[in-house]
Amino acid sequence: MAGIVHILIFAGFIVLAVHTFSLLGLGTAAGTDSVSSAAIGRTYDLVTNYAATVVFLCMIVAAVRRLVFKPARYAVPPRYGKAHTADAIFLLALIAVLMFAESLFEASKVAYLARHGHTAQSLATLSLPWLLGKSLVSLSPQTVWNLYLTSYLIQALTFYFLLCYRPFGIQFHVETSLFGVYFAKLDRGTVKPVKWGLTPDQIDQVKSIGVKTFTDFTWKHMLDFYSCADCGRCSDKCPANAVGRPLSPRFLTTKARDYCFQHYPVFGKAQNGQPLIGTIYSDDEIWSCTTCGACEEECPLLIEYIDKIVDLRRGMVDDGNVPKSLQKPLKALKSRGNPYGKMEKKRAEWTKEKDFQNAYEVKVLDGSTRADTLFFVDSITSYDDRMQAIGRATARVLADVGENFGILGAAEKDSGHEVRRFGEETLFMALRDQNLEAIRESGVTRIVTADPHAYNALRHDYLDVPSVEHVSQVIARCVRTGQIKFDPVANTSDVYTYHDPCYLGRHNEIYEEPRAVLDAIPGLKRVEMKRSRDRSFCCGGGGLMLFYEPKEEQRMGVVRAKMAAEAGANVIVTACPFCMVNMEDAIKVAGLEGKMTAIDLVELVDRQMLRRRAEQPAASAALAPESDCARSSLA
């Protein structure tokens, strides 16, 4: 609805543009009151009548919508500040007045001319000017003339007032969005450098990094603050906002804009230099973001949020303002290369599980052993005993499709994906450089990973790496070529739904491959949740977010699990170890234990894959996914 109204208003303005300017010209030079007396001019005049009518009606619809129906996404909870409804209504009123004045001008002009015998001009039937014209019939020519002049003045004054007022209201997005959209960030999954134009070694010499005061924002980000139309779509879709965390993206922008208006007045000195954290933003507000990207996906003006949050976090880290819950894993990452503080030499222990080791040997690329493909495991899959099952399933599948692969083992460090997005750029670079060296030394030509966060890091944050694929892409390809075939599902009453991980889906646009894999399994019933693909709802976040203690009313995972139940599913298929952590946890907390399960895509493939092995029946029993055992519950 809002979209249609907006398009109509936009189209109306475009149509009216020439007409409006010609009216203004009329004030200075006579004879410019109509575009041309030719047929095209006449047609244009009629069209403008309708355009003015449509815009006028849209103003009424918009006002009614805002004041009476009050769509939820406009709402401003008190803790975020004040609503700008008055501003919005004022603007709607101004435009309505402008349309009315123009229409009255046209109507009175035609009426006056008609009184004096010129009936050539007419108004479009049933348009606003036409309706107004009808009411002018009984008035004296002098009154009509006065109305003609008055309406002109009103039109001119309103127009110029609107022109000057535009930068102070949400109307400004009309102008700034031209530049905002032109300069918008198009690449997904990346994070802006600490400072454009600075090399990594120069970063150490800069006195302060990140955004601490308003002027630390880039010019593009400041432009974004002006470009926001305050529509609320971002906050509406933000999962952090949905669960009651202090974050609401819309208000990140509007609070910054209000700050800007307050401290950088048109007349008077700029009062800058105030820290933003602690005044307009709270620590928790900034730490609450899972960088899922739903806000950026929704924003009609392509306003960037993730980069701003990362910059704010960089500022906080630089100041030492990091919550205790995050200091522990960051310290562990620095000394041990993983957030759990576990020893590096145990990073490959997951390959030593007894049953697994008897059937499969995973190569460790330590210089003497080589392989074409690197299976980048990353920290959670290496150390968390539930996720190690995903690692083993991945290794089995890769081996069974004939991949010549190996792992880095102890030489692998955390990909650093969240480290970077939580603002610790220097630590991220250290982890990245160590991994890059290990990757280079291994001589691999290709990388496969089952961890979307690692995938995103390798694709976008790391420079000069061999091509990276997510395991779902590998499997989808093998399914297409017929290399992988599946057993039918054992329990045909199960209903499966695929949960798009943020870093596989939205940030990297891999939506179809996992679905293609699921659909290739005979007998598997699959449904889509209400929010899927690029509108997927974040599970709660991964990496360092698992350590952060947010203040929230419920968990994102619980909301997602309920969505799955609503869609009629009893099995949630994930393709990310962090989604798995959050969903398994959520199933318990939501009280759905026994009624719903979660399984990783690779685990499912591993379970259903038809294997040409001598001991097939026994093998498929031995390879039953470890997630079925009554093992660790999340604490």
Added chain:
Amino acid sequence: MAGIFVYIVHKGGVPDDSAAELVAAAKAIDASAFPAAVVTGSGAELDSVCDSLCGSYREVWKIANEALAYPNAELIRKVLVAVLPQDAIVLVPHQHFGVDLSPGLSVKLNSPFVSDAVGIEGRDGNILKLVRQEFGGQISAHVHCDVSWGAVINVRPGAFKPLEAQPANGNVLDKSSQVGALNCGRRYLQTIAAEAGDVDISKEPVLVSVGRGFQEKDNIAIAQELADAMGAAVSCSRPVVDAKWLEKSRQVGSSGQTVKPKVYMACGISGSFQHLAGIKGNPFMVAINKNPKAPIFQVADVGIVDDVLEFLPALTEKIRER
């Protein structure tokens, strides 16, 4: 021959458990020794303590002074230096008072100081061999020191079991007059009691930890009763916090608190990686869980397969009966 002295911690006219435990510690140093008790304080409370000590100590050195009504380690240190023989072996419980008193005392008495001893292996001539722990209890160490000129030893509470009652029929020796001027650079003001919500589980030595096995919020009270009976605090695993049965400050785990207790009762907790990551220092862990396959049984010291909702009340009652 060095005399062994036990510094007595007391409250409300009653000696602390360490008074009995340290007799056993003294016997471990020297089986034939009869340690003397040293008590400071003031008024009727002090007298009451001395009287009860006569049942287990042959000699009770009483030092009474108004200034000592509240145990201020800075003052008491001066008192002990004045009253004790230079080559005394002094045993003190390793707790908030002992930690305050003993290091400085050892310097003033010019004696070796052994902190937080968990075991005493015996004496070989003048060399005393003891056991300590390091790294939050992950590893033990044998240490020794020469006690010919005395020693100050802080002993971990609970490390020694009190010996079977050996009635001593002791006398109280009043040493109050031997004390000189009592002033020092630190003055006690007052004690502020902790508020109910102020429990810091990371400092608690004994924890009763609840997990999802408790099934509903009202059942947490069962754990609280056990904790009260044990002198412990209640902690929990993450699902309990998520279900809002307990506050976040009670959560043990990688995204909760790290705790270093001596004793950890894991009740209805399955023992996930994230939860166990919050427990350091190798405590004595008791696991009670209905599921015999719960991973917690692999890491606990003692395991009981039972329903926590029934086991805990029974345990609480038995503890109360003691």
Added chain:
Amino acid sequence: MEILVCVRRVPDTAENEIQLNSAGKDIERDDLVYSINEWDNYAVEEALQIVARVGGNVTVVTVGGEDDEEVLRREMAMGANHGVLLTDAAFEGSDGRGIAAILAAFVKKGKYDLALTGVQAEDGGAQVGGMLAALLDYPFASLVNAIEILDGGKLKICREIEGGNKEMNEIDLPCVLSIQTGINEPRYVGMRGIRQVASVPIPTYGASDLGLNVDTVGATAAKVKREDYFVPPLGKGAEMLRGNREDNIDKLIEMLRAKGGLK
């Protein structure tokens, strides 16, 4: 206020698995990661917060060798104004008393209003602070979890005693305090900050600089010596109590009492 904080570099308990080495007498040191002793870090943060309120300088000092400089640098990245390394071959093998003597000699060389230590170190005995105070004849308080500056060269401090209760004391300056964890929330020290102080000079002092008699420090002077490390025998997995409920309870109570789990 001039504040001196005595810090120590220790193997990190959270990130290491402390185990016996193959020889059986010492811990396995090959794969250890070290960091600042947690209590000392709280002490430095407290010092920084005090100086932010009332002005002054924070100096961090440690006794050790080249390897120990890294914790000094980390605390300087955190905000400490000066770092000092007390190093000498004669210091090696010092016990707690020896370390305290070395630190006392350093304190006497300067003019510090307040000296802070952590309550204990991961591999220590919760002793250096108290010994340092006694050697200097300064008043001492341990387990401090709140500090308030009063007028007239005094502090109001809170000690953490049993049950979470708070013992309030007044103490004269100069004094020594041992700081308990939880007194504040230490700020984060980013890798960037540490890189920025990587080349700041750290002065070193040896025995002769401090006017120390080498007979009072080092291995020979140590009064308490560690003979070995060992691991008390452990069972495999939990000892399962398989009796009926009553018997289990009785057995459990006995075990709890032995382990100090009952009040």
